[in-house]
Amino acid sequence: MRILVQKFGGTSLSSPKARELVISHIRRELNENYNIVVVVSAMGRRGEPYATDTLLEWIATNGNALPAREKDLLLCCGEIISATTLCSLLESAGISSTVLTGAQAGFETDDQYGNARIVNVRPERIIEEFKDHKVIIVTGFQGQTISGDFTTLGRGGSDTTATALGAALHAEMVDIYTDVNGVLTADPRIVEDARPLTHVSYAEICNMAYQGAKVIHPRAVEIAMQAQIPVRIRSTFSENEGTLVTHPEGIRDVQTGVLDRLVTGIAYVSNVTQITVDCGNDSNNLQLKVFKSMAENSISVDFINVTPTGAVYTVFDQDSERAITSLQALGLRPKSLAGCAKVSVIGGGINGVPGIMAKIVESLSEQNIQILQSADSNTTIWVLVKKEDMVQSLRSLHSKFELNR
Ligand code: ADP
Ligand code: MG
Numbered sequence: 063m064r065i066l067v068q069k070f071g072g073t074s075l076s077s078p079k080a081r082e083l084v085i086s087h088i089r090r091e092l093n094e095n096y097n098i099v100v101v102v103s104a105m106g107r108r109g110e111p112y113a114t115d116t117l118l119e120w121i122a123t124n125g126n127a128l129p130a131r132e133k134d135l136l137l138c139c140g141e142i143i144s145a146t147t148l149c150s151l152l153e154s155a156g157i158s159s160t161v162l163t164g165a166q167a168g169f170e171t172d173d174q175y176g177n178a179r180i181v182n183v184r185p186e187r188i189i190e191e192f193k194d195h196k197v198i199i200v201t202g203f204q205g206q207t208i209s210g211d212f213t214t215l216g217r218g219g220s221d222t223t224a225t226a227l228g229a230a231l232h233a234e235m236v237d238i239y240t241d242v243n244g245v246l247t248a249d250p251r252i253v254e255d256a257r258p259l260t261h262v263s264y265a266e267i268c269n270m271a272y273q274g275a276k277v278i279h280p281r282a283v284e285i286a287m288q289a290q291i292p293v294r295i296r297s298t299f300s301e302n303e304g305t306l307v308t309h310p311e312g313i314r315d316v317q318t319g320v321l322d323r324l325v326t327g328i329a330y331v332s333n334v335t336q337i338t339v340d341c342g343n344d345s346n347n348l349q350l351k352v353f354k355s356m357a358e359n360s361i362s363v364d365f366i367n368v369t370p371t372g373a374v375y376t377v378f379d380q381d382s383e384r385a386i387t388s389l390q391a392l393g394l395r396p397k398s399l400a401g402c403a404k405v406s407v408i409g410g411g412i413n414g415v416p417g418i419m420a421k422i423v424e425s426l427s428e429q430n431i432q433i434l435q436s437a438d439s440n441t442t443i444w445v446l447v448k449k450e451d452m453v454q455s456l457r458s459l460h461s462k463f464e465l466n467r
Contacts, residue, residue, distance in 0.1 A: 063192065065233040066096040069103075069202065069224035072113060073241040074298035075144055076106035083298050084148065085155050087239065088197060092157065096234075097192050099227050100159070101202045102148060103220040104140025112143045130175035134204075134214045138163070141201035141220070149199055159197035162187060164204030164212075164223065168230070171205035171213045178205055178213035180222070183230040200227065218279030225282040229289030236291055238278055239298040244305030245270070245277055247327040247465035252456050255466040258302075259326070263310045266326045266410060267295075269441055273329040273406035283307065324418075325409035325463045328456055332403040332449055334364070335382035336434055339389060339396045340372045348394065349373055355388045365404065365435060365446060374435060376402065376446065402434060403452035406444050407459060413440040425462035429454050 068091065070084050091098055108115035117136055121128045128136065145161045152159045168184035191198050202220025205213050215222050221238060228236035245267055246256040264287035271280035278295055286293045286307070296304025341348035352373055356363050361384060365376040377385045379400055389396040412418050419436075422443060426433055431454060435446040447455050460466065 064096050065099065065231045066091055067099045067101060067224050067228045067231070067233045067236040069101040069220055069236065069238050070298060071220065071238075071240045072103045072106055074239050075102060075148070076110060080298060081148065081151055084239070085151060085157070087237075087298065088152065089155070089157065092196055096196075098197045099188060099231065099233070100148065100197060100199045101220055101224040101227065102141060102144045102199060103202050104137075105144045105147070112140050114140050131211055134175045134178075135212045137214050138201065138204045138212045141203055145199045145201045152197060152199075157197060158195050159199050160191050160195050161199045161201070162191070163201050163206075165206030165210075167198075167200040167223075167227065169205035169223070169226070171207060171215070173207045173209075173211065173213065175213055177216040178207075180205060180215070180226055181208075183226050185227065185230040188227070188231065218276065218282070221279040221282035222285065225286040225289075225291065225293065228291040228293075229285055232289075233291060236286060236293045238282075238293060238295045240277060240295065241297065241299065242277065243297045243300060243302050244295045245275070245307075245327070248329070248456055248460050249275065252330075252453055253328070253460045256327075256460065257466055259305050261306050261308070262326065263410070264307055265310075265441070266408070267305075267307050269408050270327050270329050273408060273442060273444075274331040274404070275327065275329040323409060324411035324415065325407055325465065327408055327465065328459050328463075329406045329408060330403055330452055330456060331406075332452060333379040334376040334402050334404055334446075335379050335385075336365075336374065336376050336399040336402050336446060337382070337385060337389070337396050338372065338374045338398075339394050341394070342371065345371055348392070351392050352389065352394070355392060356385065359384055359388050361385050361388075365437060365444065367435065367437070376404065376435075399434070399448075401449040402446050403449045403455075404444055404446055405452065405455045405459065406442050407463070408442050410441055412443065419443060421462055422459065425458045426455060429458050431455055431458075 104114045106113040149161050170182040171178035202223040243258045245259050248256040250256045268283040293307040361381045363375045367374045431451040433445050437444045
């Protein structure tokens with residue numbers, strides 16, 4: 063049985079015109095004789111009637127006190143509305159389908175509501191349904207605990223639904239349909255001349271996704287990589303084939319020379335706070351206490367530089383008040399700088415290549431942008447800048463590394 067997974071994101075389902083295009087993508091693959099699993103997100107974005115953010119805003123104005131378990135129950139409605147709408151439209155277009163919830167599609171998760179982890183995927187019901195239908199619509203982003211409670215997989219969770227089903231069903235391919243022509247060298251909303259990449263390796267896109275490129279969820283990429291299922295990221299609004307994500311071995315024989323690529327792209331995470339703590343003479347003991355206290359308060363820390371007399375690190379803006387309070391409780395007087403952004407230059411080729419950091423510093427200083435902190439690994443160089451400098455940083459680095467060519 064040839065199985066294809068097609069995942070359609072929120073904007074791909076938000077208007078009648080978009081939904082018509084979704085149907086044409088399904089029809090085209092049916093004509094190629096695939097059995098298709100269609101994974102859907104909730105329709106539209108914030109402000110549109112059944113979007114995830116709209117459902118959350120609804121509760122915010124109705125008591126704003128829904129417990130986590132019940133919140134997941136509500137959020138599951140968005141995908142159910144989306145899936146049933148598509149089923150009706152397909153039926154009227156002469157294509158028979160059936161709808162399965164996350165639980166019915168076999169997603170068993172832990173009970174971490176709002177951000178549940180998949181424990182097991184049992185796709186038997188899908189296989190069974192293929193006897194009667196060539197198209198099975200599965201609500202993305204959701205699962206069920208062993209005791210039968212609805213859970214959601216966190217933001218971007220529908221991508222994970224799609225690749226996990228791809229892996230469980232040994233699909234030929236997982237197609238992630240969205241509102242851009244694949245993976246680009248930077249977020250096209252910020253860098254206008256960002257260029258689509260025809261091929262990327264799992265590692266490259268996974269890195270970009272972890273550094274903030276939200277075109278696909280990094281966990282979804284990891285699952286596909288483990289199962290060695292190729293993923294294509296492409297636009298609902300064109301017939302362009304988008305970006306193919308595979309192992310580098312699969313890429314080597316095409317002419318793109320991906321393995322020689324120095325820099326793959328630029329990504330960002332905004333809304334972080336830089337925290338500086340001076341630990342004075344007692345540094346060893348206090349440094350340990352600092353990071354223990356962050357952990358005990360479930361505050362995720364990043365960009366950590368430990369110096370002989372203290373530490374510098376970042377937290378998300380929303381956690382900064384709690385971070386400061388807990389440091390003050392240790393008798394420390396931390397300094398904080400809110401409204402920063404982490405800008406990342408990503409590429410498997412930067413490992414050990416001299417001059418990359420110099421190029422980054424040159425590019426930013428030409429724009430009078432101050433680097434607040436920096437760090438590097440063998441695939442990524444990070445710089446912390448003020449949020450008001452973020453857009454200019456992304457654009458100047460993008461052109462410095464000639465990513466628009
Ligand atoms: P969907 O609802 O289809 O899941 P998302 O909003 O989650 O869509 O992801 C698509 C968006 O990701 C694009 O509209 C784009 O602005 C953003 N994006 C960020 N970085 C990149 C990148 N490097 N390449 C492509 N898109 C990116
Ligand atoms: Mg998404």
